[in-house]
Amino acid sequence: MTTLIDDVVAARAPWSGIVPGGATITITDLRGNQAVDCLLYDAHDHAERYCAHTTMAAQRNIFLTTGSVLRSNEGRPLLEIVADTCGRHDTIGGACSQESNTLRYGHHTKHQHACVENFLFEGAKWGLGKRDLVSNINWFMNVPVEPDGTMGIVDGISAPGLHVTCRAERAVLVLISNCPQINNPCNGFDPTPISVVVSGP
Amino acid sequence: MVSGHTGPPAGATSTTTGARDHARAQSDARVRGMPTLPASTAVDLPDAVGPADVLWDEILDSGEYASHRLPRGSVLRFTDLDGDACAHVALHHADLPSERLSLADTTKVQWQMYPTRGSLLLSDRGRVLAAIIADTSGRHDTICSAPNRTDHEAKYGDGRVEGPFPSARDRLIVALAKFGLGPRDLAPTISFFKGVRVGTDGGLLLDPVPAGGGTSVELRFELDTIVSVANVPHTLDLRDRYTCTPLRLCAWRSTPTGLDDPQRDSSPEARRAYLNTDDWMLGRTRAGTGA
Numbered sequence: 001m002t003t004l005i006d007d008v009v010a011a012r013a014p015w016s017g018i019v020p021g022g023a024t025i026t027i028t029d030l031r032g033n034q035a036v037d038c039l040l041y042d043a044h045d046h047a048e049r050y051c052a053h054t055t056m057a058a059q060r061n062i063f064l065t066t067g068s069v070l071r072s073n074e075g076r077p078l079l080e081i082v083a084d085t086c087g088r089h090d091t092i093g094g095a096c097s098q099e100s101n102t103l104r105y106g107h108h109t110k111h112q113h114a115c116v117e118n119f120l121f122e123g124a125k126w127g128l129g130k131r132d133l134v135s136n137i138n139w140f141m142n143v144p145v146e147p148d149g150t151m152g153i154v155d156g157i158s159a160p161g162l163h164v165t166c167r168a169e170r171a172v173l174v175l176i177s178n179c180p181q182i183n184n185p186c187n188g189f190d191p192t193p194i195s196v197v198v199s200g201p
Numbered sequence: 202m203v204s205g206h207t208g209p210p211a212g213a214t215s216t217t218t219g220a221r222d223h224a225r226a227q228s229d230a231r232v233r234g235m236p237t238l239p240a241s242t243a244v245d246l247p248d249a250v251g252p253a254d255v256l257w258d259e260i261l262d263s264g265e266y267a268s269h270r271l272p273r274g275s276v277l278r279f280t281d282l283d284g285d286a287c288a289h290v291a292l293h294h295a296d297l298p299s300e301r302l303s304l305a306d307t308t309k310v311q312w313q314m315y316p317t318r319g320s321l322l323l324s325d326r327g328r329v330l331a332a333i334i335a336d337t338s339g340r341h342d343t344i345c346s347a348p349n350r351t352d353h354e355a356k357y358g359d360g361r362v363e364g365p366f367p368s369a370r371d372r373l374i375v376a377l378a379k380f381g382l383g384p385r386d387l388a389p390t391i392s393f394f395k396g397v398r399v400g401t402d403g404g405l406l407l408d409p410v411p412a413g414g415g416t417s418v419e420l421r422f423e424l425d426t427i428v429s430v431a432n433v434p435h436t437l438d439l440r441d442r443y444t445c446t447p448l449r450l451c452a453w454r455s456t457p458t459g460l461d462d463p464q465r466d467s468s469p470e471a472r473r474a475y476l477n478t479d480d481w482m483l484g485r486t487r488a489g490t491g492a
Contacts, residue, residue, distance in 0.1 A: 047384045053304070053346030056405065057436040062344065063403040073370065073387075075351030088403070092314070092344070094305020099327030102477060103310045103470045116325075130299040131385040133325070145399040149315035151308060 005198035011191040012113055012180035014122035018043050019168040019198050024082065027176075028163040028195040029140045033156035035179040035186035036139035036194055037095045037115040039123075039132075040070060040078045043171035046128060048072045052091040052135035062145065063088040064137065070166065073134075079166035086162040090143040093153055095119060095136050096181045105183045118177035126173060138179075139164055141186050155185045233447050234262030243451060247278075250453045257452040261286075261432040263445035264365075266372035268379055268429040270295050273482075274457040277331075277420045277428060281338060281394040283446035284414035287435045288393040289347045289369040291377065292322060292330045295425035296485070298382055300326045304343045304389045310470045314399060316341050319467055321474055322391070322420065328478045329471075331420040332464055338416035340396030340408050346389040347373060348436040357443050366443045372431035380427050393418050394448075395435035407437040411446070423457055423478050 004023065008030075009015045019025045027036055040050035051073040056062050058071055065088045070079040094100075097116035101109040119133050140158040145151045180191050214220040236259040237243045243258035257269050257277070271277060279288050294300040303325035308314050310323055318336040321329050347369035353360030362371040374384050394416065396408035432448040434440075458464050458475065465475045 051346065051389065053344060053389045054349065054352075054436075057345035057348075057352075060405045060437070061403045062399055062405065073349065075349045092305065093309055094303065097306075097325070097327070099325070099477070100303075100306045100310060103306075103323070103327050103473045107473065107476075131383075135303075135305045135389050145314055145403070147401070149313050149399075151314050152312050153309070 001199040001201065003197065004200050005196065007196045009176065009178045009194050009196055011178060011193050013178050014118035015176040015196055016122045016126065017174055017198060019172045019174055020200060021168050021170040022201040024165050024167050024199050025174060026163055026165040026197045027139055028161065029158045030160065030195055031192035032160040033140065033158050033188040034192045034194055035141040037177040037179050038137040038139060039119065039175040041173040042072065043173045046132060048074055049134060050078060056091065062092055064091055077169040078172050079168055081164060082167045083165040086140055086158050086164060089164065090138040090141040091135065092151065093138050093141060093143045095177065096179065101183065109183060113180040115177035115179055119175060123175055153184045153186050156188065234260050234265045254453040256454060257450060259450050261430065261448045264367050264433060266376045266431040267450065268376035268427060270427050271422050271452055273422055273425050274455055275422050275452050276455045277450065277452040278417050279393050280417040280449040282414055282449055285411035285444055285446040286432055286448035287395045287445060288448050289373065289390045289431045289433055290393065291373055291387060291390045291429040293382065293427040294324060294330060295427050298386060298427065300324045301388045302330055302391065304391060308343050314343055316343060321471055323474060327474065328481055329423040329474045330426055331422045332458060333418060334421045335419035338394055338418055340394055340412060342392040342395055342397040344397050344405060345436045348433065352436055369431040369433035372433060373429050376429035392435060395438065397437060405437065407435060410438060421455065421458065
């Protein structure tokens with residue numbers, strides 16, 4: 001395997017890159033309990049993109065882990081998780097935004113940095129805009145659902161050095177927000193850096 | 202799909218007048234899936250709703266779709282007439298269509314996966330698109346969204362939009378296109394009348410099908426909204442046959458949630474979602490476009 005990209009993404013920062021078909025992307029939670037919000041697009045047709053709901057329905061389970069196939073809105077595979085030392089990842093919790101922060105925590109959070117800010121800024125480099133943001137993956141984030149339907153972001157199960165590796169089924173544009181949230185436990189109330197490595201076949 | 206007529210006798214449409222007579226002779230044909238026009242002639246209305254208040258009345262048979270613009274303050278009732286409908290619903294803010302229903306924010310902000318009476322359907326801009334003000338079904342899904350053509354090819358052997366088993370995704374792409382919106386505008390959709398539960402291991406389970414007929418869900422819109430609906434079997438409905446019974450859509454004029462309505466104070470998150478919605482309406486009033 002050839003290393004194509006080897007980046008450390010600073011706390012609170014966005015990242016994007018192309019994972020060629022057959023290549024892998026490994027995301028490492030360097031310091032532990034750092035949520036990594038992630039969206040996927042077919043590199044050649046951005047209208048075909050990750051669909052959390054198609055992915056969950058196809059595997060009949062809300063949690064992502066080794067063996068999960070991350071599918072597009074047309075039901076086709078984009079990535080497959082081939083290694084996961086954390087155990088499970090979320091895809092129902094969505095991305096934090098300034099707007100949803102005002103609902104969840106109060107209007108004092110209106111000007112705090114948020115994942116949707118990262119997605120809009122980084123996505124614009126690829127011609128992506130507001131209409132292109134959909135339900136995302138939250139690597140290393142812990143969101144249980146109780147029998148009565150109560151759900152919420154709770155203390156993480158990740159730890160320093162845990163990582164997840166996905167193999168691209170075709171060329172995929174990966175858009176990441178290294179989550180800046182400080183009002184819930186998704187980052188242990190302390191956003192930290194992550195590592196992103198893309199390796200060619 | 203129901204065909205409304207059979208072909209005329211040979212030669213009957215060989216002239217323009219013959220073809221015109223044949224076309225006009227169809228005008229009294231009735232099928233299950235069709236709109237009521239004028240809407241004021243709709244029947245089986247709630248007691249408090251007068252004929253002049255009706256904004257939209259339409260039945261969607263199996264596989265059919267519709268889209269409609271409804272004003273702030275209107276109520277839309279979905280009725281599962283025979284117990285086996287599945288309404289896949291997309292909502293877009295009519296003033297700003299890049300703002301749309303967010304399933305992630307709807308569930309996360311309200312700390313609840315299973316929407317019912319009292320739940321809000323929130324946009325991705327922190328505002329209330331609609332409130333669920335009545336629900337006699339209780340079987341709804343925020344997890345699986347609209348099935349696509351690939352799903353239907355695997356389940357039914359055919360998923361073409363022009364075929365017998367069209368997918369909800371393809372139907373909604375066309376529904377949105379009629380409002381000038383494209384595939385990028387089709388975000389994850391909510392479904393009514395087919396419930397999905399999450400097990401402790403994260404596994405998904407569809408509620409037993411079919412349900413009893415005649416249940417309904419009512420949405421009250423808090424912003425002008427483009428509503429797009431496809432009546433298509435649920436993704437987790439594993440019956441071999443494409444099974445979907447008629448869905449009625451009936452909307453009428455009403456008023457937005459008032460300042461003293463307890464709905465606003467049902468939770469701190471709801472209170473702030475209404476504050477954000479009110480704030481948008483202030484801007485609309487200042488712009489002279491009416492509140």
